[in-house]
Amino acid sequence: MRPSKRQYDEMRPISFERNVSKHAEGSCLVKFGDTHVLCTASLEEKVPGWLRNSGRGWVTAEYGMLPRATGDRMRREAATGRQGGRTLEIQRLIGRSLRAVVDLQALGEMQITIDCDVLQADGGTRTASITGAWVALHDCLRWMEARQMTSVSKVLKDHVAAISCGIHGGHAVIDLDYEEDSSAGTDANFVMTGKGGMVEIQATAEGIPFTQEEFDALIALARKGIARLVNLQQLAVA
């Protein structure tokens, strides 16, 4: 039995609330159970220096956590004076994941920044961020399409979504909450596209190394979960 009482292959309730920001070109409040992430997409008519005059655009992401998103209050990174390694790692992952399904040439020389800010954390903030960021990005492109600035279908080649899996109590389980994550033997994050292509795999043994069989079970679970997330994304933006 999982601490969350869920089935091994059962994800938490997932929801996407769109247009939650008055200002952003695209926005989505994504919830994976008690993990709540506010994703906003901001369009800017400038690109990083190394892309200037290249005709190509850029999609990037930033990630942050409110200080009391977690059980114990964490120090505010703005006060600390630097973003931690975990923050930088996650925002690089979100950016890479989104770019895997974007045609930067078709976007043209513009930059879209997706901010993923965790309002409440209960495990799986990076996977919720990627999954919700896709919706915000989609809506930003639709906003642009409405202004004849681009075509959603040309720029956004596919869905992308992410889920965590882990070995808990000897079983492969999906979408771990904080309590499960803390006691899991292996922790893995998978990012895949709507067509089932793999974009990112990150698997880490906690304590004891994992076996090929365990890892195969994790991939299988992830594939199923991501298919469901893509389905929910489709419903959300329909």
Place this chain on the structure above:
Amino acid sequence: MRPSKRQYDEMRPISFERNVSKHAEGSCLVKFGDTHVLCTASLEEKVPGWLRNSGRGWVTAEYGMLPRATGDRMRREAATGRQGGRTLEIQRLIGRSLRAVVDLQALGEMQITIDCDVLQADGGTRTASITGAWVALHDCLRWMEARQMTSVSKVLKDHVAAISCGIHGGHAVIDLDYEEDSSAGTDANFVMTGKGGMVEIQATAEGIPFTQEEFDALIALARKGIARLVNLQQLAVA
């Protein structure tokens, strides 16, 4: 006529949503129209170094804005590596305002940190923060009371709330939104207690200096508005 079509003395719709955070000891999502601030109160059993072994506690605040809380995306302060002057000024104001109604001796050697994070900004973020922070602080103290750690009525001596007023188009108006604020000739923020005592006044001329008469009109408006905010706080925590 105000750009917002409101009467000169008409505030925006105000609401307090309590218990919005699974983790925080007290929390409140406060809305002044389209200005939305998430306030969380975090209890820690430690105090700043200069209070150690004094028997007295501390109440402090931190303030932040999500990068796309505003019309144009702002750089994330965690990425910039420092909190700006405006941020520091506002969080010092929030902390001082709350401490004006707290008996730090009665609190005992514990610290409560109120984080005010602006999810969406449309003018008046500091006044909304102070007003919502009081609710989060109240609920944190009630949480402590339920655990026999303190008594709300001994620690929290009064309400505290804040409102902005300004001279717009020659008229004293209350609770300016961003558009009104940008075109106002004078911008003032008032912090008062439930009993009508004054805690903080900050008034700034934009462009041309203001007169004694104009300032008196602003105070009068503020007094009325804050009485209403205190009433709404009372209803919210009842």
Place this chain on the structure above:
Amino acid sequence: MRPSKRQYDEMRPISFERNVSKHAEGSCLVKFGDTHVLCTASLEEKVPGWLRNSGRGWVTAEYGMLPRATGDRMRREAATGRQGGRTLEIQRLIGRSLRAVVDLQALGEMQITIDCDVLQADGGTRTASITGAWVALHDCLRWMEARQMTSVSKVLKDHVAAISCGIHGGHAVIDLDYEEDSSAGTDANFVMTGKGGMVEIQATAEGIPFTQEEFDALIALARKGIARLVNLQQLAVA
């Protein structure tokens, strides 16, 4: 009786020493009793990025304290690696106060930076800074006028000066020194123009809230004191 033995409405001895810097275009060593601030005005033929090609100029201020300007040595902000909230707050206030009496259009695309460095502190450093900064700014403009770069009377629309007032021992008193400030119940700073227009009001309750009557008494005192400061400025630059 005030700790300083002064009358309630008696300011400390005030003096302005001009041309104290060999290099600066304008400079003034201002003394409010034992509070000594060195103000220099530096002219640069550049403006902040957002003003480029606007035809408008800029006046800004920076504030600092020598480490041993105070009773206990403070850490040097350059060594700490960041300017504290109080420093940023004060330098923003000085800049806003000066700009309230400057016609930036008439100045043309140039920037004047006023550095206010506290050599010795005994309360009221921000009000002394503003009052002395006006003299340094005036002399910088006169320097420019001598070189046919501008006209003092077109750019500098009025005087601006500042004074602190507070409630001490139940009485409204003016120009508090450090000892009085530390024991005052309310602390307020007023910035006004030569014509009596109000530019900035900042009032803070220390301990218990203040009443409307108390605040009115503070304003009345401030108005009188600032009139005197403006008179002294006039004598100084005559």
Place this chain on the structure above:
Amino acid sequence: MRPSKRQYDEMRPISFERNVSKHAEGSCLVKFGDTHVLCTASLEEKVPGWLRNSGRGWVTAEYGMLPRATGDRMRREAATGRQGGRTLEIQRLIGRSLRAVVDLQALGEMQITIDCDVLQADGGTRTASITGAWVALHDCLRWMEARQMTSVSKVLKDHVAAISCGIHGGHAVIDLDYEEDSSAGTDANFVMTGKGGMVEIQATAEGIPFTQEEFDALIALARKGIARLVNLQQLAVA
């Protein structure tokens, strides 16, 4: 044909030079072809704050690159004032990988820091770092054993080594150099133990997503390569 003319499953010449530092308790200059990393192990009789009085020790890693380790000179991170996201990500990976084979309880309340400094880079610096760090760690423990401070066999439970694999020109290839890495379609890093347990998997699609079959081919290659690396480690420390 690979740009390096190597067989698909052919690693570069690998070497470990031990005792290269006069000062460090353990050290190793590891070479994977033209990628050269200097690994030093430093023993300190202190642990991070959260482990104090726990009886448990800690193994951690830091990673750096000399500015001209690469084709173009990179800015020195010490001059930039912060370690980049890539640096933090890699040093966290090295630390986790080593801890997977260390019994921290058996180590006792001491800390070993492995510094991995890249003298010359040609792809695969993180995998070379992990593989060489194990040797430096081993020698540090042997140094301690010689002083009756610990027992190598009790603390170091297994070997750990790492290798990169990728899809290049449609083929799964092992141990990519910089040129191959730059043109690879998928880039994966595997960390495994001497017994074949998996410690870390990181796989990233560059451009187009990868398939399950491709990923399976990468794992198979990695398993073979890591077995060889472990064998070379055994020879090196024999």
Place this chain on the structure above:
Amino acid sequence: MRPSKRQYDEMRPISFERNVSKHAEGSCLVKFGDTHVLCTASLEEKVPGWLRNSGRGWVTAEYGMLPRATGDRMRREAATGRQGGRTLEIQRLIGRSLRAVVDLQALGEMQITIDCDVLQADGGTRTASITGAWVALHDCLRWMEARQMTSVSKVLKDHVAAISCGIHGGHAVIDLDYEEDSSAGTDANFVMTGKGGMVEIQATAEGIPFTQEEFDALIALARKGIARLVNLQQLAVA
């Protein structure tokens, strides 16, 4: 002929104004011509960590320049977020120079920090700082002696003073002002004690290397100048 019209071996007018700070235990405004440095000595009953419980004290220095001490306004180091290499180099030099004549054992476990802040710069700020710092240090020790905390003669073993010399227009000259310094071929700073012992020598060729003969001429000049400075120090503290 020197640009300053001075004789080759003629120093600028030198003066020491003592007790210029209301708060500091010792203070001195030193002037070498138009170079003005405010030196304050602050006594603290704590020492750096590595001296705790050693029974020995510490003397250290910090150096800063007001932004408009120079011909062109320099960025404020507190705003930049770091002290420049030149600043760090100079304050290390001042500290070492003072410690050369202090018996740290006799001082006991206390720290004296000398702040040298350049109010106006015209060449030779580091030599003026050292020379004035000695006076501030002396007066701090006398302050302590008056309180039976120490004995000046036991702690302060000798005078220390500094002067710059250089090769200008083919001649060895002393105490260069900014204009002379900018066009000098060699720039040297000498720190010596009252008894003529050498504490620090720093000589730098600008453009072309200097010869042994030139260097010998610089030392000879310096020796004479420092003897005079020591004499002036004696008169100042008499």
Place this chain on the structure above:
Amino acid sequence: MRPSKRQYDEMRPISFERNVSKHAEGSCLVKFGDTHVLCTASLEEKVPGWLRNSGRGWVTAEYGMLPRATGDRMRREAATGRQGGRTLEIQRLIGRSLRAVVDLQALGEMQITIDCDVLQADGGTRTASITGAWVALHDCLRWMEARQMTSVSKVLKDHVAAISCGIHGGHAVIDLDYEEDSSAGTDANFVMTGKGGMVEIQATAEGIPFTQEEFDALIALARKGIARLVNLQQLAVA
């Protein structure tokens, strides 16, 4: 007798290993006994802002130490977030020393950065760095000459090398190792050219001041040692 058993005027074994970097335009691993410094020269077709369009080039240096180059592990400066005063001081010295023998006009608008990274430290890291940096710079210029970008003989006017001397046990000794340096009474560094011109002298008394006679003995030793270093440089690049 010196702790190192060397004669008073005997340097440690010196060696230069060239072309140690696959990427750098010039490189040299210099060893002064157990002090090992990796020097790389990087050519960039850009100059600092203040040299743009001047037709002149720039030669600069950066210096770093691997954390475990020393007996006790030092904190990594990239992790600390700033380069220490000693680091800045040394890299400024290396840059100045090299520029003393370079014709920046003849170099043309290009920049050469010499990175000196200490792999292992045993005293004299700055003098080894300067001496090895000259070889790396020479080889970079030769690399450019081979591509018809410049002429070595026109740009590089002379050799430059450096050595430390000190008073140890009452004797003037040369090329002190760490142990000797720690117990030396005076510590001096000399930088001279191939023709015997003096470029930099830095002498510091540790404990008691030094005399003119002692200093003369140090210079004489240094002159002899540097002549030998220049000879070794000639052999190395022949």
